[in-house]
Each structure stands twice: as C-alpha cells, then as structure tokens.
Amino acid sequence: MKQDPLFERLWDGSAAMEEWTAAVSHGAITQVDDNIITVHTTYFCGSVTAIRTAEGLVLIDTAKPDTAKQTLDVIRSWDDGPIHTVIFTHGHIDHTSGIKVIDEEADARGWPRPRIVAHRNVARRMQRYEDTHGFNSLVQGQQFDKPGYVYPIGQRRPDEVYDDRLSLAIGGERIELFHGRGETDDATFVWLPERRVLASGDFVIWVFPNAGNPRKVQRYAAEWASALRRMEQLEPDILIPGHGPVVFGAERARQMLQDGAEALEHLVRETLALLNRGATLDEILHGVKVPAEYLTKPYLLAKYDDPEFLVRGIYHFYAGWFDGSAAHLKPAPAAELAAELAGLAGGADKLAARAQVLAGQGQTRLAVELAELAGAAAPDNGRIQAIRAEVLRTLIGTESSLMGKAFLAVYERDAAQRSKA
Known part of the structure; x- marks a missing residue:
C-alpha cells in the first residue's frame, strides 16, 4: 500500500509528529488490510487496532480515558458488531483505559463483555498503581507538566494471561502474542502470520526508546533490543507502532526495527564496557553517547526520553543504586x-x-x-x-x-x- 504524502514527509524528516497529530485529531482510520484498521486520535494516545473475524472484533489496545469514546465511535463507523477479545499490549492507561466504555457498550447492547488477554504482569502492574496511587499521580503530573494530576486506576484486569508466547485462533484469524521486556515488564507484541502484520505495542513509538524515565521503575534496554530483533526476524510487511503512523513495506519495517535495536545495543555495550573497567556512573554518563547517525533518524529523535537517562537505567540494572562516589554512599x-x-x-x-x-x-x-x-x-x-x-x-x-x-x-x-x- 502506498503511504500518504504526510507519512513520506515524516519518514524523510521534513514534517514533525505534531503535524501528524493535528491531522488525526478528529479520529483517523488507517486501512491496514481488508479486515484490519488502526485508529489514531493523537500521538500521545496509543494506537488501537481492530481486526474483523467471524466471531467478532479483536482489538489490540483500547486508548486512554479522554480518547476512548472517540476511538470506539471511529471503530463503530467501520464495524458495528460485538467485540470478542481485547489484547492489552501492556498496562499503561493510554492502552487499557478504553475497556470501560467498551464494557459499558456491551452491557447496554446485551452483549457479553469482551475477554481481555494480556501478559501475566499486567495485573501486577495495575495493582502496583493502586498501591502507589499518590506517588504515581505526582510523578505523572511532573512528567507531563500537569500539577495536580490524578492518575486513573481501576481498569478491568485480564481474564486470560500468558508467560512467553500465546497462540489464539479467533474466527478464522491466527494471532500470535509474544512477551518481551522494554519500557515495561508486561509488554506484548502481536503477530498476524497469514497477513504478515506486526503490532509492536510500545516497542516502537516513533521516538527514541523510552527506557530511561527518571522517576519510573526499572526499564530494560537490552531486552528491548532483543524484542526488536525478534520482530525483525518475523519479516513483517506492515508495522503498526504503539504510537505514531503505520509503516507499510517490508524494507521500511525492517529498517525501523533494526535501527532501534542497534541504538539500544550500542548504549548497553558501551555502558557495560566502562562498567567492567570499574568506571563510576559519572564517568559512564559523560562517556557513553548514541552515534549521531541514529539520533537524526525521524523515528529515533530524542523528543520524549533522553539517551542519557537510558544510560542511567542501564547502569542501575547491572550495578544497583550506588554511583561509585564515596560521598554518595552515606x-x-x-x-x-x-x-x-x-x-x-x-x-x-x-x-x-x-x-x-x-x-x-x-x-x-x-x-x-x-x-x-x-x-x-x-x-x-x-x-x-x-x-x-x-x-x-x-x-x-x-x-x-x-x-x-x-x-x-x-x-x-x-x-x-x-x-x-
């Protein structure tokens, strides 16, 4: 499928993602395949993909609280049938919160509520958000510069969970779920082998990988790279990122996955090299940089997370909290x-x-x-x-x-x- 002109300008770096967000703000559909669409409302809300099957719709993610109703309305303009299954790619609210309006619709129309399928750790994440509600609200408010923000909790938890891999057969559609750790420890990417369509979840987000958030729990740069390599080996023809526009064409999908993996592998490799020589965190922070050739790619711009923050996260994963300065031990x-x-x-x-x-x-x-x-x-x-x-x-x-x-x-x-x- 030919990409639209705006996508081409995003790909060559002559358009900013803010332009794409404005273009999809009404609730836009990308036709992925005859029976698959992806719905976009803003870059900051995760993409929602709908798959039409003989048993009903399968949704990959459900949008965030303020775009959930708009997203469901767009899906209903395409297909008005029951939603059979919802797959959460991970437990962040911009991917899970839409289940509330979906359940309300099912109740109102006398349909069974859809089954939710996700990795086992999604439920644990949701419980952690309840246990740390005050702190999480504070951190989210700081991260997005929204003082007084209150983090929404109480999303319905998964009905069916898996550990490493799960194969689903729904209405004649084969859907493969794979677990990986990257931004979160509960992440799933979804593969439709007959169609060669890959929904990456937040392993691909059209900016530099978000693996170094200063006030969030541990993230997993090395395993994120491994997950991208695993996706690359699938050789998808179409890549549906967790955020941002759909990528058509095997070569572009491969390039996006490969470049993301290489940038992460570089940070991990260089951090470990210095760590193994006894370097302090200060020495590592100022000694490890991402090659400029990656940071100039329009889908790896450091506009959300900062590669330096990732180096801190990598150090912490392997070396713990102590930074090597005696003044900071006590x-x-x-x-x-x-x-x-x-x-x-x-x-x-x-x-x-x-x-x-x-x-x-x-x-x-x-x-x-x-x-x-x-x-x-x-x-x-x-x-x-x-x-x-x-x-x-x-x-x-x-x-x-x-x-x-x-x-x-x-x-x-x-x-x-x-x-x-």
Missing part, C-alpha cells in the same frame, strides 16, 4: 552540604551569582548545580530563588526531551514561587 543532608559550601564561597548569593554567569556562558549543567546549592542554602531568599528559577529556565531551553523539560519545570516553578514569598 551522604550528608543536602541542606547541610549546601550551607557548608555557601559558607566557603562567601555566601549563598555568591553561588547564585556564579550560577548566573555560567548559565550566560552556556555551561548550564554546572550553573544548575550551583543554583540548586544556593537555593538549598537560602530557601527563603527571594532574590536567590529568582536567580535559581532563571538558571533553570535557561537549562530547560536547551533540553530536547519532553521529560527533561517537564521535570526541570517542577523545580523552576518551585523557585519562582519561593522568589515571590
């Missing part, structure tokens, strides 16, 4: 350290002033270090907090990743509020 309270250093510098105002100078010279990382020390040493000094906010804004302006900008904005707001107190 550290002094941050406020005490800040006060001591401020005293040595001649006052917190001296630290703040130097931070301003460094920020102006483009040394934003070092500037923020000093600004945070000054702010901790003088938390009630409005002038120093104003400088701290200014320095943080400078660093935010240099960040390419959404996460980097959002988490730094949390502290910039704190500083700005303190400056007015």
Whole structure:
C-alpha cells in the first residue's frame, strides 16, 4: 500500500509528529488490510487496532480515558458488531483505559463483555498503581507538566494471561502474542502470520526508546533490543507502532526495527564496557553517547526520553543504586552540604551569582548545580530563588526531551514561587 504524502514527509524528516497529530485529531482510520484498521486520535494516545473475524472484533489496545469514546465511535463507523477479545499490549492507561466504555457498550447492547488477554504482569502492574496511587499521580503530573494530576486506576484486569508466547485462533484469524521486556515488564507484541502484520505495542513509538524515565521503575534496554530483533526476524510487511503512523513495506519495517535495536545495543555495550573497567556512573554518563547517525533518524529523535537517562537505567540494572562516589554512599543532608559550601564561597548569593554567569556562558549543567546549592542554602531568599528559577529556565531551553523539560519545570516553578514569598 502506498503511504500518504504526510507519512513520506515524516519518514524523510521534513514534517514533525505534531503535524501528524493535528491531522488525526478528529479520529483517523488507517486501512491496514481488508479486515484490519488502526485508529489514531493523537500521538500521545496509543494506537488501537481492530481486526474483523467471524466471531467478532479483536482489538489490540483500547486508548486512554479522554480518547476512548472517540476511538470506539471511529471503530463503530467501520464495524458495528460485538467485540470478542481485547489484547492489552501492556498496562499503561493510554492502552487499557478504553475497556470501560467498551464494557459499558456491551452491557447496554446485551452483549457479553469482551475477554481481555494480556501478559501475566499486567495485573501486577495495575495493582502496583493502586498501591502507589499518590506517588504515581505526582510523578505523572511532573512528567507531563500537569500539577495536580490524578492518575486513573481501576481498569478491568485480564481474564486470560500468558508467560512467553500465546497462540489464539479467533474466527478464522491466527494471532500470535509474544512477551518481551522494554519500557515495561508486561509488554506484548502481536503477530498476524497469514497477513504478515506486526503490532509492536510500545516497542516502537516513533521516538527514541523510552527506557530511561527518571522517576519510573526499572526499564530494560537490552531486552528491548532483543524484542526488536525478534520482530525483525518475523519479516513483517506492515508495522503498526504503539504510537505514531503505520509503516507499510517490508524494507521500511525492517529498517525501523533494526535501527532501534542497534541504538539500544550500542548504549548497553558501551555502558557495560566502562562498567567492567570499574568506571563510576559519572564517568559512564559523560562517556557513553548514541552515534549521531541514529539520533537524526525521524523515528529515533530524542523528543520524549533522553539517551542519557537510558544510560542511567542501564547502569542501575547491572550495578544497583550506588554511583561509585564515596560521598554518595552515606551522604550528608543536602541542606547541610549546601550551607557548608555557601559558607566557603562567601555566601549563598555568591553561588547564585556564579550560577548566573555560567548559565550566560552556556555551561548550564554546572550553573544548575550551583543554583540548586544556593537555593538549598537560602530557601527563603527571594532574590536567590529568582536567580535559581532563571538558571533553570535557561537549562530547560536547551533540553530536547519532553521529560527533561517537564521535570526541570517542577523545580523552576518551585523557585519562582519561593522568589515571590
């Protein structure tokens, strides 16, 4: 199938994903095969794929709370029959929350609620979200720069679970489910062998792999790469990413999977090489970089997660939380350290002033270090907090990743509020 002109511009990098999001915001259908569609509403909501079978529809994922009804309405414009099975590719809310409106529709129309199939760990994830509801709400609000956000919980849990691989036969359609660990430990990718269609879930998301989120549980860069290699071996003709437009053509699908795997393998390989030589986390963070040839690919842009965050995650996976600095094994309270250093510098105002100078010279990382020390040493000094906010804004302006900008904005707001107190 020929790709549309917007896709071609996305593929060659001349269009941004924001343009595609605007184009699909009404609820767009991509015709994948005669009996398969993928529904898109925004980049930030996971893709939802519907498969028409003799026993009813099979859905791969269900959308997030605010797009679930719109997504179901779009599916109903294509097929108005019962939904037989729902496959969760993982337990994040932008893939699972739509089950609520699907169940409500089934109840209203007198149909059985669809069976939910997923990896065994999805239910454990959902329970963890309930156990840590306050923290998860706080973190999600910080990650997307939405103060006061409350994370939705209570999604219906899977009816049927599997461990490594599951083969389903539904209404004449053979559907293969494979487990892998990447962004999550409960991830599934879906293979339709007769049609050579692969639904990757969030193993493919049209940005650099999200394996380094600063405030989330452990993620799995090496296993993410392994899952992409496993998909590559299937030789799909069509690739349906977890986020972003569908990719048609075996060569493009192969390239997307291969490039993602290679970039992750590079980070893992180089991190382990330094780790095995006894390097500290600081040395590894400043010594391991992704080759520019990957970061310039339009489907591997570091617009969401940051490769440096992935290096931290890889280090943590193999080496634990200790970073190799004796000062950090049993550290002094941050406020005490800040006060001591401020005293040595001649006052917190001296630290703040130097931070301003460094920020102006483009040394934003070092500037923020000093600004945070000054702010901790003088938390009630409005002038120093104003400088701290200014320095943080400078660093935010240099960040390419959404996460980097959002988490730094949390502290910039704190500083700005303190400056007015």
